[in-house]
Structures are given as C-alpha cells and as structure tokens.
Amino acid sequence: MAVTDVRPRPAAAPRPSPVPPPRRGFLAHVDAKWSPYLFIAPFFVIFAIFGLFPLAYTGWVSLHEWDLGGAGAFIGLDNYADLFGDPDFWNAVVNTLGMLVLATVPQLLLAMVLASLLNQKLRGLTFLRMGVVLPIVTSVAAVGIVFSQIFDRDAGMVNGILGLFDVAPVDWRADKWSSWTAIATMVNWRWTGYNALIYLAAMQSVPRELYEAATVDGASKVRQFRSITVPMIRPAVVFTVIVSTIAGMQLFTEPLIFGQGGFAISGGSLRQFQTLSMYMFEKAFREFDYGYGSAVAWMIFLLITLLAVVNFLVARRGN
Amino acid sequence: MAVRPRRTVLAALVATALAATAACGGGTDSASGKTTLVVKTFSQFGYDGLYQEYEAAHPGITIKEENIGKLGDYLPKLQQWMAAGKGAGDVVALEEGILSQFTAKPDQFVNLLDHGAGELKPNFLEWKWKQASTPDGSKVIGLGTDVGAQGMCYRTDLFAKAGLPTDREAVGALWTTWDDYLATGRRFTDAGTGAKFFDTSGGVYQNILMQQGDHTYYDTSNKLVIDSNPGVRKAWDQTVALVGAGLSANIDQYSPQWNAGFKNGAFATIPCPSWMLGTIEKQSGPENKGKWDVARVPGDGAVRGGSFLAVPGQSTHQAEAAELVEFLTSAKGQTAAFKAKNNFPSSPQAIDDPAVRDFTNAYFNDAPVGRIFGDSAKALKPVYLGPDNTPIGDRVANALTAVEQGKLSPDEAWAKAVDDAKRLVK
Numbered sequence: 001m002a003v004t005d006v007r008p009r010p011a012a013a014p015r016p017s018p019v020p021p022p023r024r025g026f027l028a029h030v031d032a033k034w035s036p037y038l039f040i041a042p043f044f045v046i047f048a049i050f051g052l053f054p055l056a057y058t059g060w061v062s063l064h065e066w067d068l069g070g071a072g073a074f075i076g077l078d079n080y081a082d083l084f085g086d087p088d089f090w091n092a093v094v095n096t097l098g099m100l101v102l103a104t105v106p107q108l109l110l111a112m113v114l115a116s117l118l119n120q121k122l123r124g125l126t127f128l129r130m131g132v133v134l135p136i137v138t139s140v141a142a143v144g145i146v147f148s149q150i151f152d153r154d155a156g157m158v159n160g161i162l163g164l165f166d167v168a169p170v171d172w173r174a175d176k177w178s179s180w181t182a183i184a185t186m187v188n189w190r191w192t193g194y195n196a197l198i199y200l201a202a203m204q205s206v207p208r209e210l211y212e213a214a215t216v217d218g219a220s221k222v223r224q225f226r227s228i229t230v231p232m233i234r235p236a237v238v239f240t241v242i243v244s245t246i247a248g249m250q251l252f253t254e255p256l257i258f259g260q261g262g263f264a265i266s267g268g269s270l271r272q273f274q275t276l277s278m279y280m281f282e283k284a285f286r287e288f289d290y291g292y293g294s295a296v297a298w299m300i301f302l303l304i305t306l307l308a309v310v311n312f313l314v315a316r317r318g319n
Numbered sequence: 320m321a322v323r324p325r326r327t328v329l330a331a332l333v334a335t336a337l338a339a340t341a342a343c344g345g346g347t348d349s350a351s352g353k354t355t356l357v358v359k360t361f362s363q364f365g366y367d368g369l370y371q372e373y374e375a376a377h378p379g380i381t382i383k384e385e386n387i388g389k390l391g392d393y394l395p396k397l398q399q400w401m402a403a404g405k406g407a408g409d410v411v412a413l414e415e416g417i418l419s420q421f422t423a424k425p426d427q428f429v430n431l432l433d434h435g436a437g438e439l440k441p442n443f444l445e446w447k448w449k450q451a452s453t454p455d456g457s458k459v460i461g462l463g464t465d466v467g468a469q470g471m472c473y474r475t476d477l478f479a480k481a482g483l484p485t486d487r488e489a490v491g492a493l494w495t496t497w498d499d500y501l502a503t504g505r506r507f508t509d510a511g512t513g514a515k516f517f518d519t520s521g522g523v524y525q526n527i528l529m530q531q532g533d534h535t536y537y538d539t540s541n542k543l544v545i546d547s548n549p550g551v552r553k554a555w556d557q558t559v560a561l562v563g564a565g566l567s568a569n570i571d572q573y574s575p576q577w578n579a580g581f582k583n584g585a586f587a588t589i590p591c592p593s594w595m596l597g598t599i600e601k602q603s604g605p606e607n608k609g610k611w612d613v614a615r616v617p618g619d620g621a622v623r624g625g626s627f628l629a630v631p632g633q634s635t636h637q638a639e640a641a642e643l644v645e646f647l648t649s650a651k652g653q654t655a656a657f658k659a660k661n662n663f664p665s666s667p668q669a670i671d672d673p674a675v676r677d678f679t680n681a682y683f684n685d686a687p688v689g690r691i692f693g694d695s696a697k698a699l700k701p702v703y704l705g706p707d708n709t710p711i712g713d714r715v716a717n718a719l720t721a722v723e724q725g726k727l728s729p730d731e732a733w734a735k736a737v738d739d740a741k742r743l744v745k
Contacts, residue, residue, distance in 0.1 A: 068402035261571030262391030
C-alpha cells in the first residue's frame with residue numbers, strides 16, 4: 001500500500017533523550033489510560049444525578065408512607081400490595097396500553113407510507129419533507145386545546161361532519177373508545193411526520209441497485225416496498241417502535257387537556273382516559289401521597305422495561 | 320413519536336424539585352428599603368383599588384398580588400408552600416372548603432390575636448369568626464373576607480323566549496323549593512328554546528347540599544358520614560331528578576365549553592354564589608350585558624364558598640402582613656371588594672352599610688344584588704366541612720357527570736361515589 005503510516009514522523013532531529021523521564025511517563029500513562037473516561041464522564045455524571053439518583057430515590061420513597069410532611073414509617077412493599085388491588089391503577093394500565101396501540105400502530109404504518117411517497121421524485125420535495133415535520137414544532141398544549149375543540153360534543157368539527165351523514169353526535173369524553181380515539185388522533189397527528197422522516201432517512205441509504213435489479217426482475221412497486229424497503233429499514237422500525245412505546249407509556253398532556261374542569265386529572269367521569277402518568281400525578285400531587293405515587297412511577301418504569309424487552313426479543317427473532 | 324427523555328418516569332422527583340425551585344421568592348426587601356408584601360390569591364378578590372389606597376397610606380410598603388385563576392390549581396400549591404415552609408409569601412387566601420386542614424395545624428400560621436385582631440371580632444359574622452379559629456378560641460389563623468351568599472342567575476332573554484316571567488321577583492316566586500325549580504325547568508324545556516335549563520349537575524348539587532343542615536360528608540368529629548347523612552342523599556336524589564328531566568347542559572364548570580356557554584346562551588340558569596357574578600360578567604362579555612339577572616335561590620339560603628386571609632408563619636414581615644390583612648378584611652375593605660367583584664361581605668357592618676345594601680349591578684339588569692345576597696346571607700347557617708371535603712366533592716361530581724352521560728344508573732353512580740370516598744379516606 002502507498003500509505004503505510006499516517007502518523008507524523010518521529011521528527012527529523014532525534015529527541016535529546018530517547019528514554020523519557022519516569023515522571024513524564026507516569027503522566028502520559030495516566031493521560032492515555034484515564035482521560036477517555038474523563039471525556040465521557042459529563043454524560044455519566046449528569047445521568048447519575050438526573051437519571052439514576054431520582055430513579056433510586058423514587059424507589060426508596062415508594063417503600064415509605066410519605067406525605068407532604070416528609071418521610072413516614074418504612075412500610076416495605078405495602079404500597080405495591082395496595083397498588084395491585086387498586087382498580088383505578090389497573091384501569092389506568094388498560095387505558096394507557098389501549099391508547100398506546102391506537103396511537104402507535106396506525107402512526108407507524110402511515111409514517112411508512114408517507115416516507116415511501118416522499119422517497120419518490122416529486123415536485124417541491126423539500127417543501128413537502130419540511131411540511132410533514134411541522135406538527136412536532138407545534139406546542140403539545142396547543143395541539144391538545146385545538147383537538148379538544150375539534151372533538152367537542154356540542155360544537156366540535158368532527159360531530160359537525162358526522163351530522164352531515166346523519167350520524168348522532170358523539171359524546172367523545174363519555175366512552176373509552178371515543179376518548180381513546182380522540183387522544184390517539186392528537187398523538188398520531190403530532191408524531192407521524194417525525195417517524196416518516198426517520199424512515200425516509202433509512203430508505204435513502206438503501207442501495208439503488210437493489211431496486212434496479214428488482215425492476216429488471218419484474219417486481220412491482222408494492223412488491224419492492226415489501227421485499228426490499230421494509231427489511232432494509234428494519235433497524236429504523238425497531239427504533240421507532242421502542243421510542244413510541246416509551247412515549248406512549250408516559251402519555252400525559254394530551255389526555256389532561258382533553259379532560260375538563262377542576263378535576264381533569266381524573267381523566268373523565270369514570271376515568272375513561274386516565275393514563276398511568278395522570279394517575280401517578282393525581283396520587284402524588286393532588287393527594288400528596290408521595291409514597292403511593294412513587295410506587296405508580298416505578299410500575300410505569302417496569303412496564304416500559306418489559307415492553308422494551310418484548311420489542312427487542314421480537315425484533316431479534318425476526319432477524 | 321419523539322425521543323422524550325426517559326426521565327419522565329421519575330417525574331415525581333423532578334417535579335418536586337421544580338416545585339421547590341418555583342416556590343422560592345417571598346417578600347424580600349428591595350434595594351430601596353421598601354417592604355414588599357406578597358399576597359397569594361385565587362379567582363378574583365377585587366383588591367386592586369385597596370392595594371393602591373394602602374400603598375398610598377403606607378409609603379414603605381409595596382404590595383404584590385400573585386393570583387392563580389382556578390381554586391383547584393391553587394389548593395395543591397398552597398399545601399406545598401405550607402409544607403415546604405417557603406413560597407407562601409406574606410398573605411394567603413384560604414377557602415372554606417380546605418380550612419379545617421389548616422385550623423388543625425394552627426402553628427403554620429401567625430396567630431392574628433397576637434396582632435390585635437381580638438378587637439375586630441364584632442366586625443365579623445360570628446360563625447365566620449369561629450370557622451378560622453381553633454376550637455378553644457385561643458388562636459385565630461384567618462380573618463373572613465367574603466361569604467358565598469347564594470342567588471340564582473338567569474337569562475331574561477331565554478326566559479322571555481320560553482314564555483316565562485322575566486321580572487326577578489316573579490322569577491323568584493317560581494321556585495320556592497327545588498321541586499318548583501324542576502317544574503319550571505320542565506316548562507322551560509317544553510318551550511323548545513334550544514338552551515338547557517342549567518349548566519351542570521355539579522353546581523346545582525353543591526348548592527342543594529349546602530342547604531342540608533350543619534355538616535355534609537363529615538360529622539364534626541371528622542368521621543366520614545357520606546352514606547349515613549340523609550342530607551347528602553337528599554341532595555343527590557334531588558339533583559338526579561333534575562338531570563333525569565333532561566335539564567342539564569352537562570358542561571363542566573370552568574371548562575372552555577362552560578365559558579363559551581355564557582356567551583352563546585347554552586343554559587338559562589346557574590346557581591350563582593355572590594363571588595361567581597364576576598366570572599359570569601367576564602365570560603358573557605359586554606355583548607350580553609343586561610341579559611343576565613339575579614333572583615333568589617330555591618330552598619333556604621345557603622353558604623357556598625367564601626374565604627379568609629391568613630399570614631403564614633413563614634412570612635418575614637408578619638406584623639406588616641397582619642396589618643394589611645386587617646385592612647383588607649375591614650368593613651370598608653369588604654365593601655370595596657364587593658363593589659369591585661361582588662364578593663359578598665362577611666362583616667355585619669358592611670352588609671348593613673347602605674353602600675352594600677343599596678348596591679345594584681349594572682351588568683345584571685341593575686339587579687339589587689346587595690339586597691338579594693344580604694337577605695340570603697342573613698339566612699345563612701354555617702356548614703362544617705371536613706378535611707377531604709374537596710376531593711370527595713370532586714368524586715361525587717364525577718359520579719353525577721357519569722349519570723348525565725348515561726354511563727351509570729343513579730344507583731350505580733351513588734354506590735361508586737360512596738365507594739370512592741371511602742377508598743380516599745381509608
């Protein structure tokens with residue numbers, strides 16, 4: 001090979017002493033061995049302070065009777081035992097998982113279709129690509145307020161349109177299916193474009209030759225999409241599924257704004273759309289039962305971990 | 320979806336940290352040597368003019384009011400400030416629904432008797448004075464501002480459309496009792512104006528409940544009696560009958576739809592404690608001036624809401640703050656607050672003051688609100704509200720909403736409300 005050594009030459013003039021003094025050698029040794037750790041330390045220090053410590057501390061709080069007055073008696077796993085017998089908690093689990101499915105599956109499928117459309121040669125491509133990510137620039141509160149009006153019972157646009165087809169107006173907040181639909185619509189509207197952009201980036205790294213070869217073999221566009229595009233962007237799909245799952249498990253603002261009045265944190269008259277995060281907040285910051293709220297927080301964490309592991313295993317088996 | 324930080328799992332702690340940070344900043348001396356008193360309020364207290372007057376008379380004092388719109392948002396913050404020992408400023412507003420929580424811990428507040436409040440006792444309705452005192456009367460943590468004297472606000476234009484009388488005396492005569500109110504509601508609904516008779520079951524229920532004797536969900540020894548107090552069940556049944564007749568618009572109070580409902584006339588009546596008139600005027604807007612009027616409320620007079628001002632023990636300007644509280648709650652201060660925002664006085668002198676007695680509200684068709692609420696206030700019987708009164712009320716209101724939505728039968732909803740209350744208190 002032409003280039004065997006790209007390191008700078010040891011210097012034209014030889015160093016005064018070929019053997020460096022021992023002290024300098026010690027420093028150089030420390031430098032070489034430990035400075036990499038120093039360089040990556042900021043992340044880990046910050047993670048330990050803002051990630052690990054609160055995680056452990058929340059666990060510690062959850063083992064106590066802990067209210068506004070501070071730590072009370074150590075009660076072991078009593079909070080968790082209560083939690084498992086708490087119908088409102090399981091209701092929140094079901095609601096969260098239900099909205100997770102409603103908000104993730106259509107979203108990712110739609111994002112896939114959108115990305116493959118944006119991957120074509122179109123007029124105004126940059127404009128269109130920018131357009132799909134516009135929703136994530138919108139404040140989540142604004143999305144919540146606007147969509148709450150769109151899904152309003154008395155004067156909402158959706159009921160207005162349904163009325164044109166002689167469908168009776170829907171009281172969106174009264175049922176699980178209807179409130180979940182309304183909230184999932186907000187989430188989907190906001191995040192579909194973002195996922196489409198990730199898919200698009202992945203699609204652009206798929207070699208053109210594969211498509212050319214497939215075209216020569218007579219494969220249709222749809223067949224190419226299924227047999228080339230989807231398998232090739234698999235890592236991006238796994239990433240979006242996991243990230244969507246995590247975000248979906250923490251759904252909070254949209255349902256809170258969708259709920260109304262002074263007790264909106266209950267997520268509907270019968271807790272039709274109260275998510276786990278809302279329940280955690282209600283317990284910790286409405287009733288000031290910090291111990292119980294922390295137990296709910298830890299259950300959210302465990303559930304997310306469980307779902308992430310399931311996602312991961314499914315993805316690996318697919319490989 | 321976004322890469323939201325995983326830390327939200329730990330929101331409990333992060334939010335606590337934020338709350339602690341946000342809670343900083345009480346009354347501190349500015350460089351000019353002036354004392355700044357921070358007053359924490361919710362909703363509308365109508366004190367702006369009084370602050371100016373007070374500042375003019377006390378050149379060394381600057382008053383800063385920090386207001387939180389919804390009582391529901393204010394309460395948790397107040398509890399945090401008091402528990403954390405900082406953030407509460409120098410004067411806090413206490414609403415009667417949560418008062419018993421604080422009279423149980425009088426040490427968190429300055430005993431106003433130490434600042435000469437004892438002489439002011441005749442300035443307040445007797446029960447109002449007792450409400451903010453410890454049972455033995457040795458400590459007074461708050462001085463009364465307003466009382467929630469009750470009226471029934473109604474839309475004259477919708478009543479005229481439905482062929483009902485519009486004169487407030489004649490309207491008041493329509494509903495001596497809540498059964499009469501129901502009958503009037505039926506007449507109104509049959510006329511087909513497109514509007515509902517009242518806004519939501521929650522408000523009507525609360526009004527009827529407060530007319531049922533001297534306690535509600537708790538007895539005076541703080542024992543939960545929601546399922547054994549016949550008054551609670553009576554208020555529930557009466558409300559369910561009104562809902563069953565299709566009179567409710569089923570619009571949650573303080574929601575955007577409720578605010579809009581005032582503007583576009585979605586409901587014809589609303590039980591209005593005196594402090595609600597300011598909200599009705601604000602939400603209905605100038606274009607609806609003169610369309611609302613105030614009549615007497617069905618049943619006996621009742622108190623619903625009403626507040627106190629207190630000085631938290633954490634205040635660094637306790638003497639100055641106590642003096643301000645005494646000024647704001649004086650008969651003169653209460654009269655001014657009434658004129659500004661219709662918060663009805665708890666001082667007998669203010670109630671009988673011609674300035675209050677003869678006061679008419681231009682927005683409400685020149686209704687003689689001073690007289691209407693004054694008569695209601697004189698019939699007031701104090702109601703004891705226990706520690707978890709507010710959260711239990713939230714749960715009962717949710718159960719009533721489920722009835723309105725047709726999701727639960729009245730009996731199922733009642734069982735759920737009782738069960739929820741018991742689980743909360745356990």
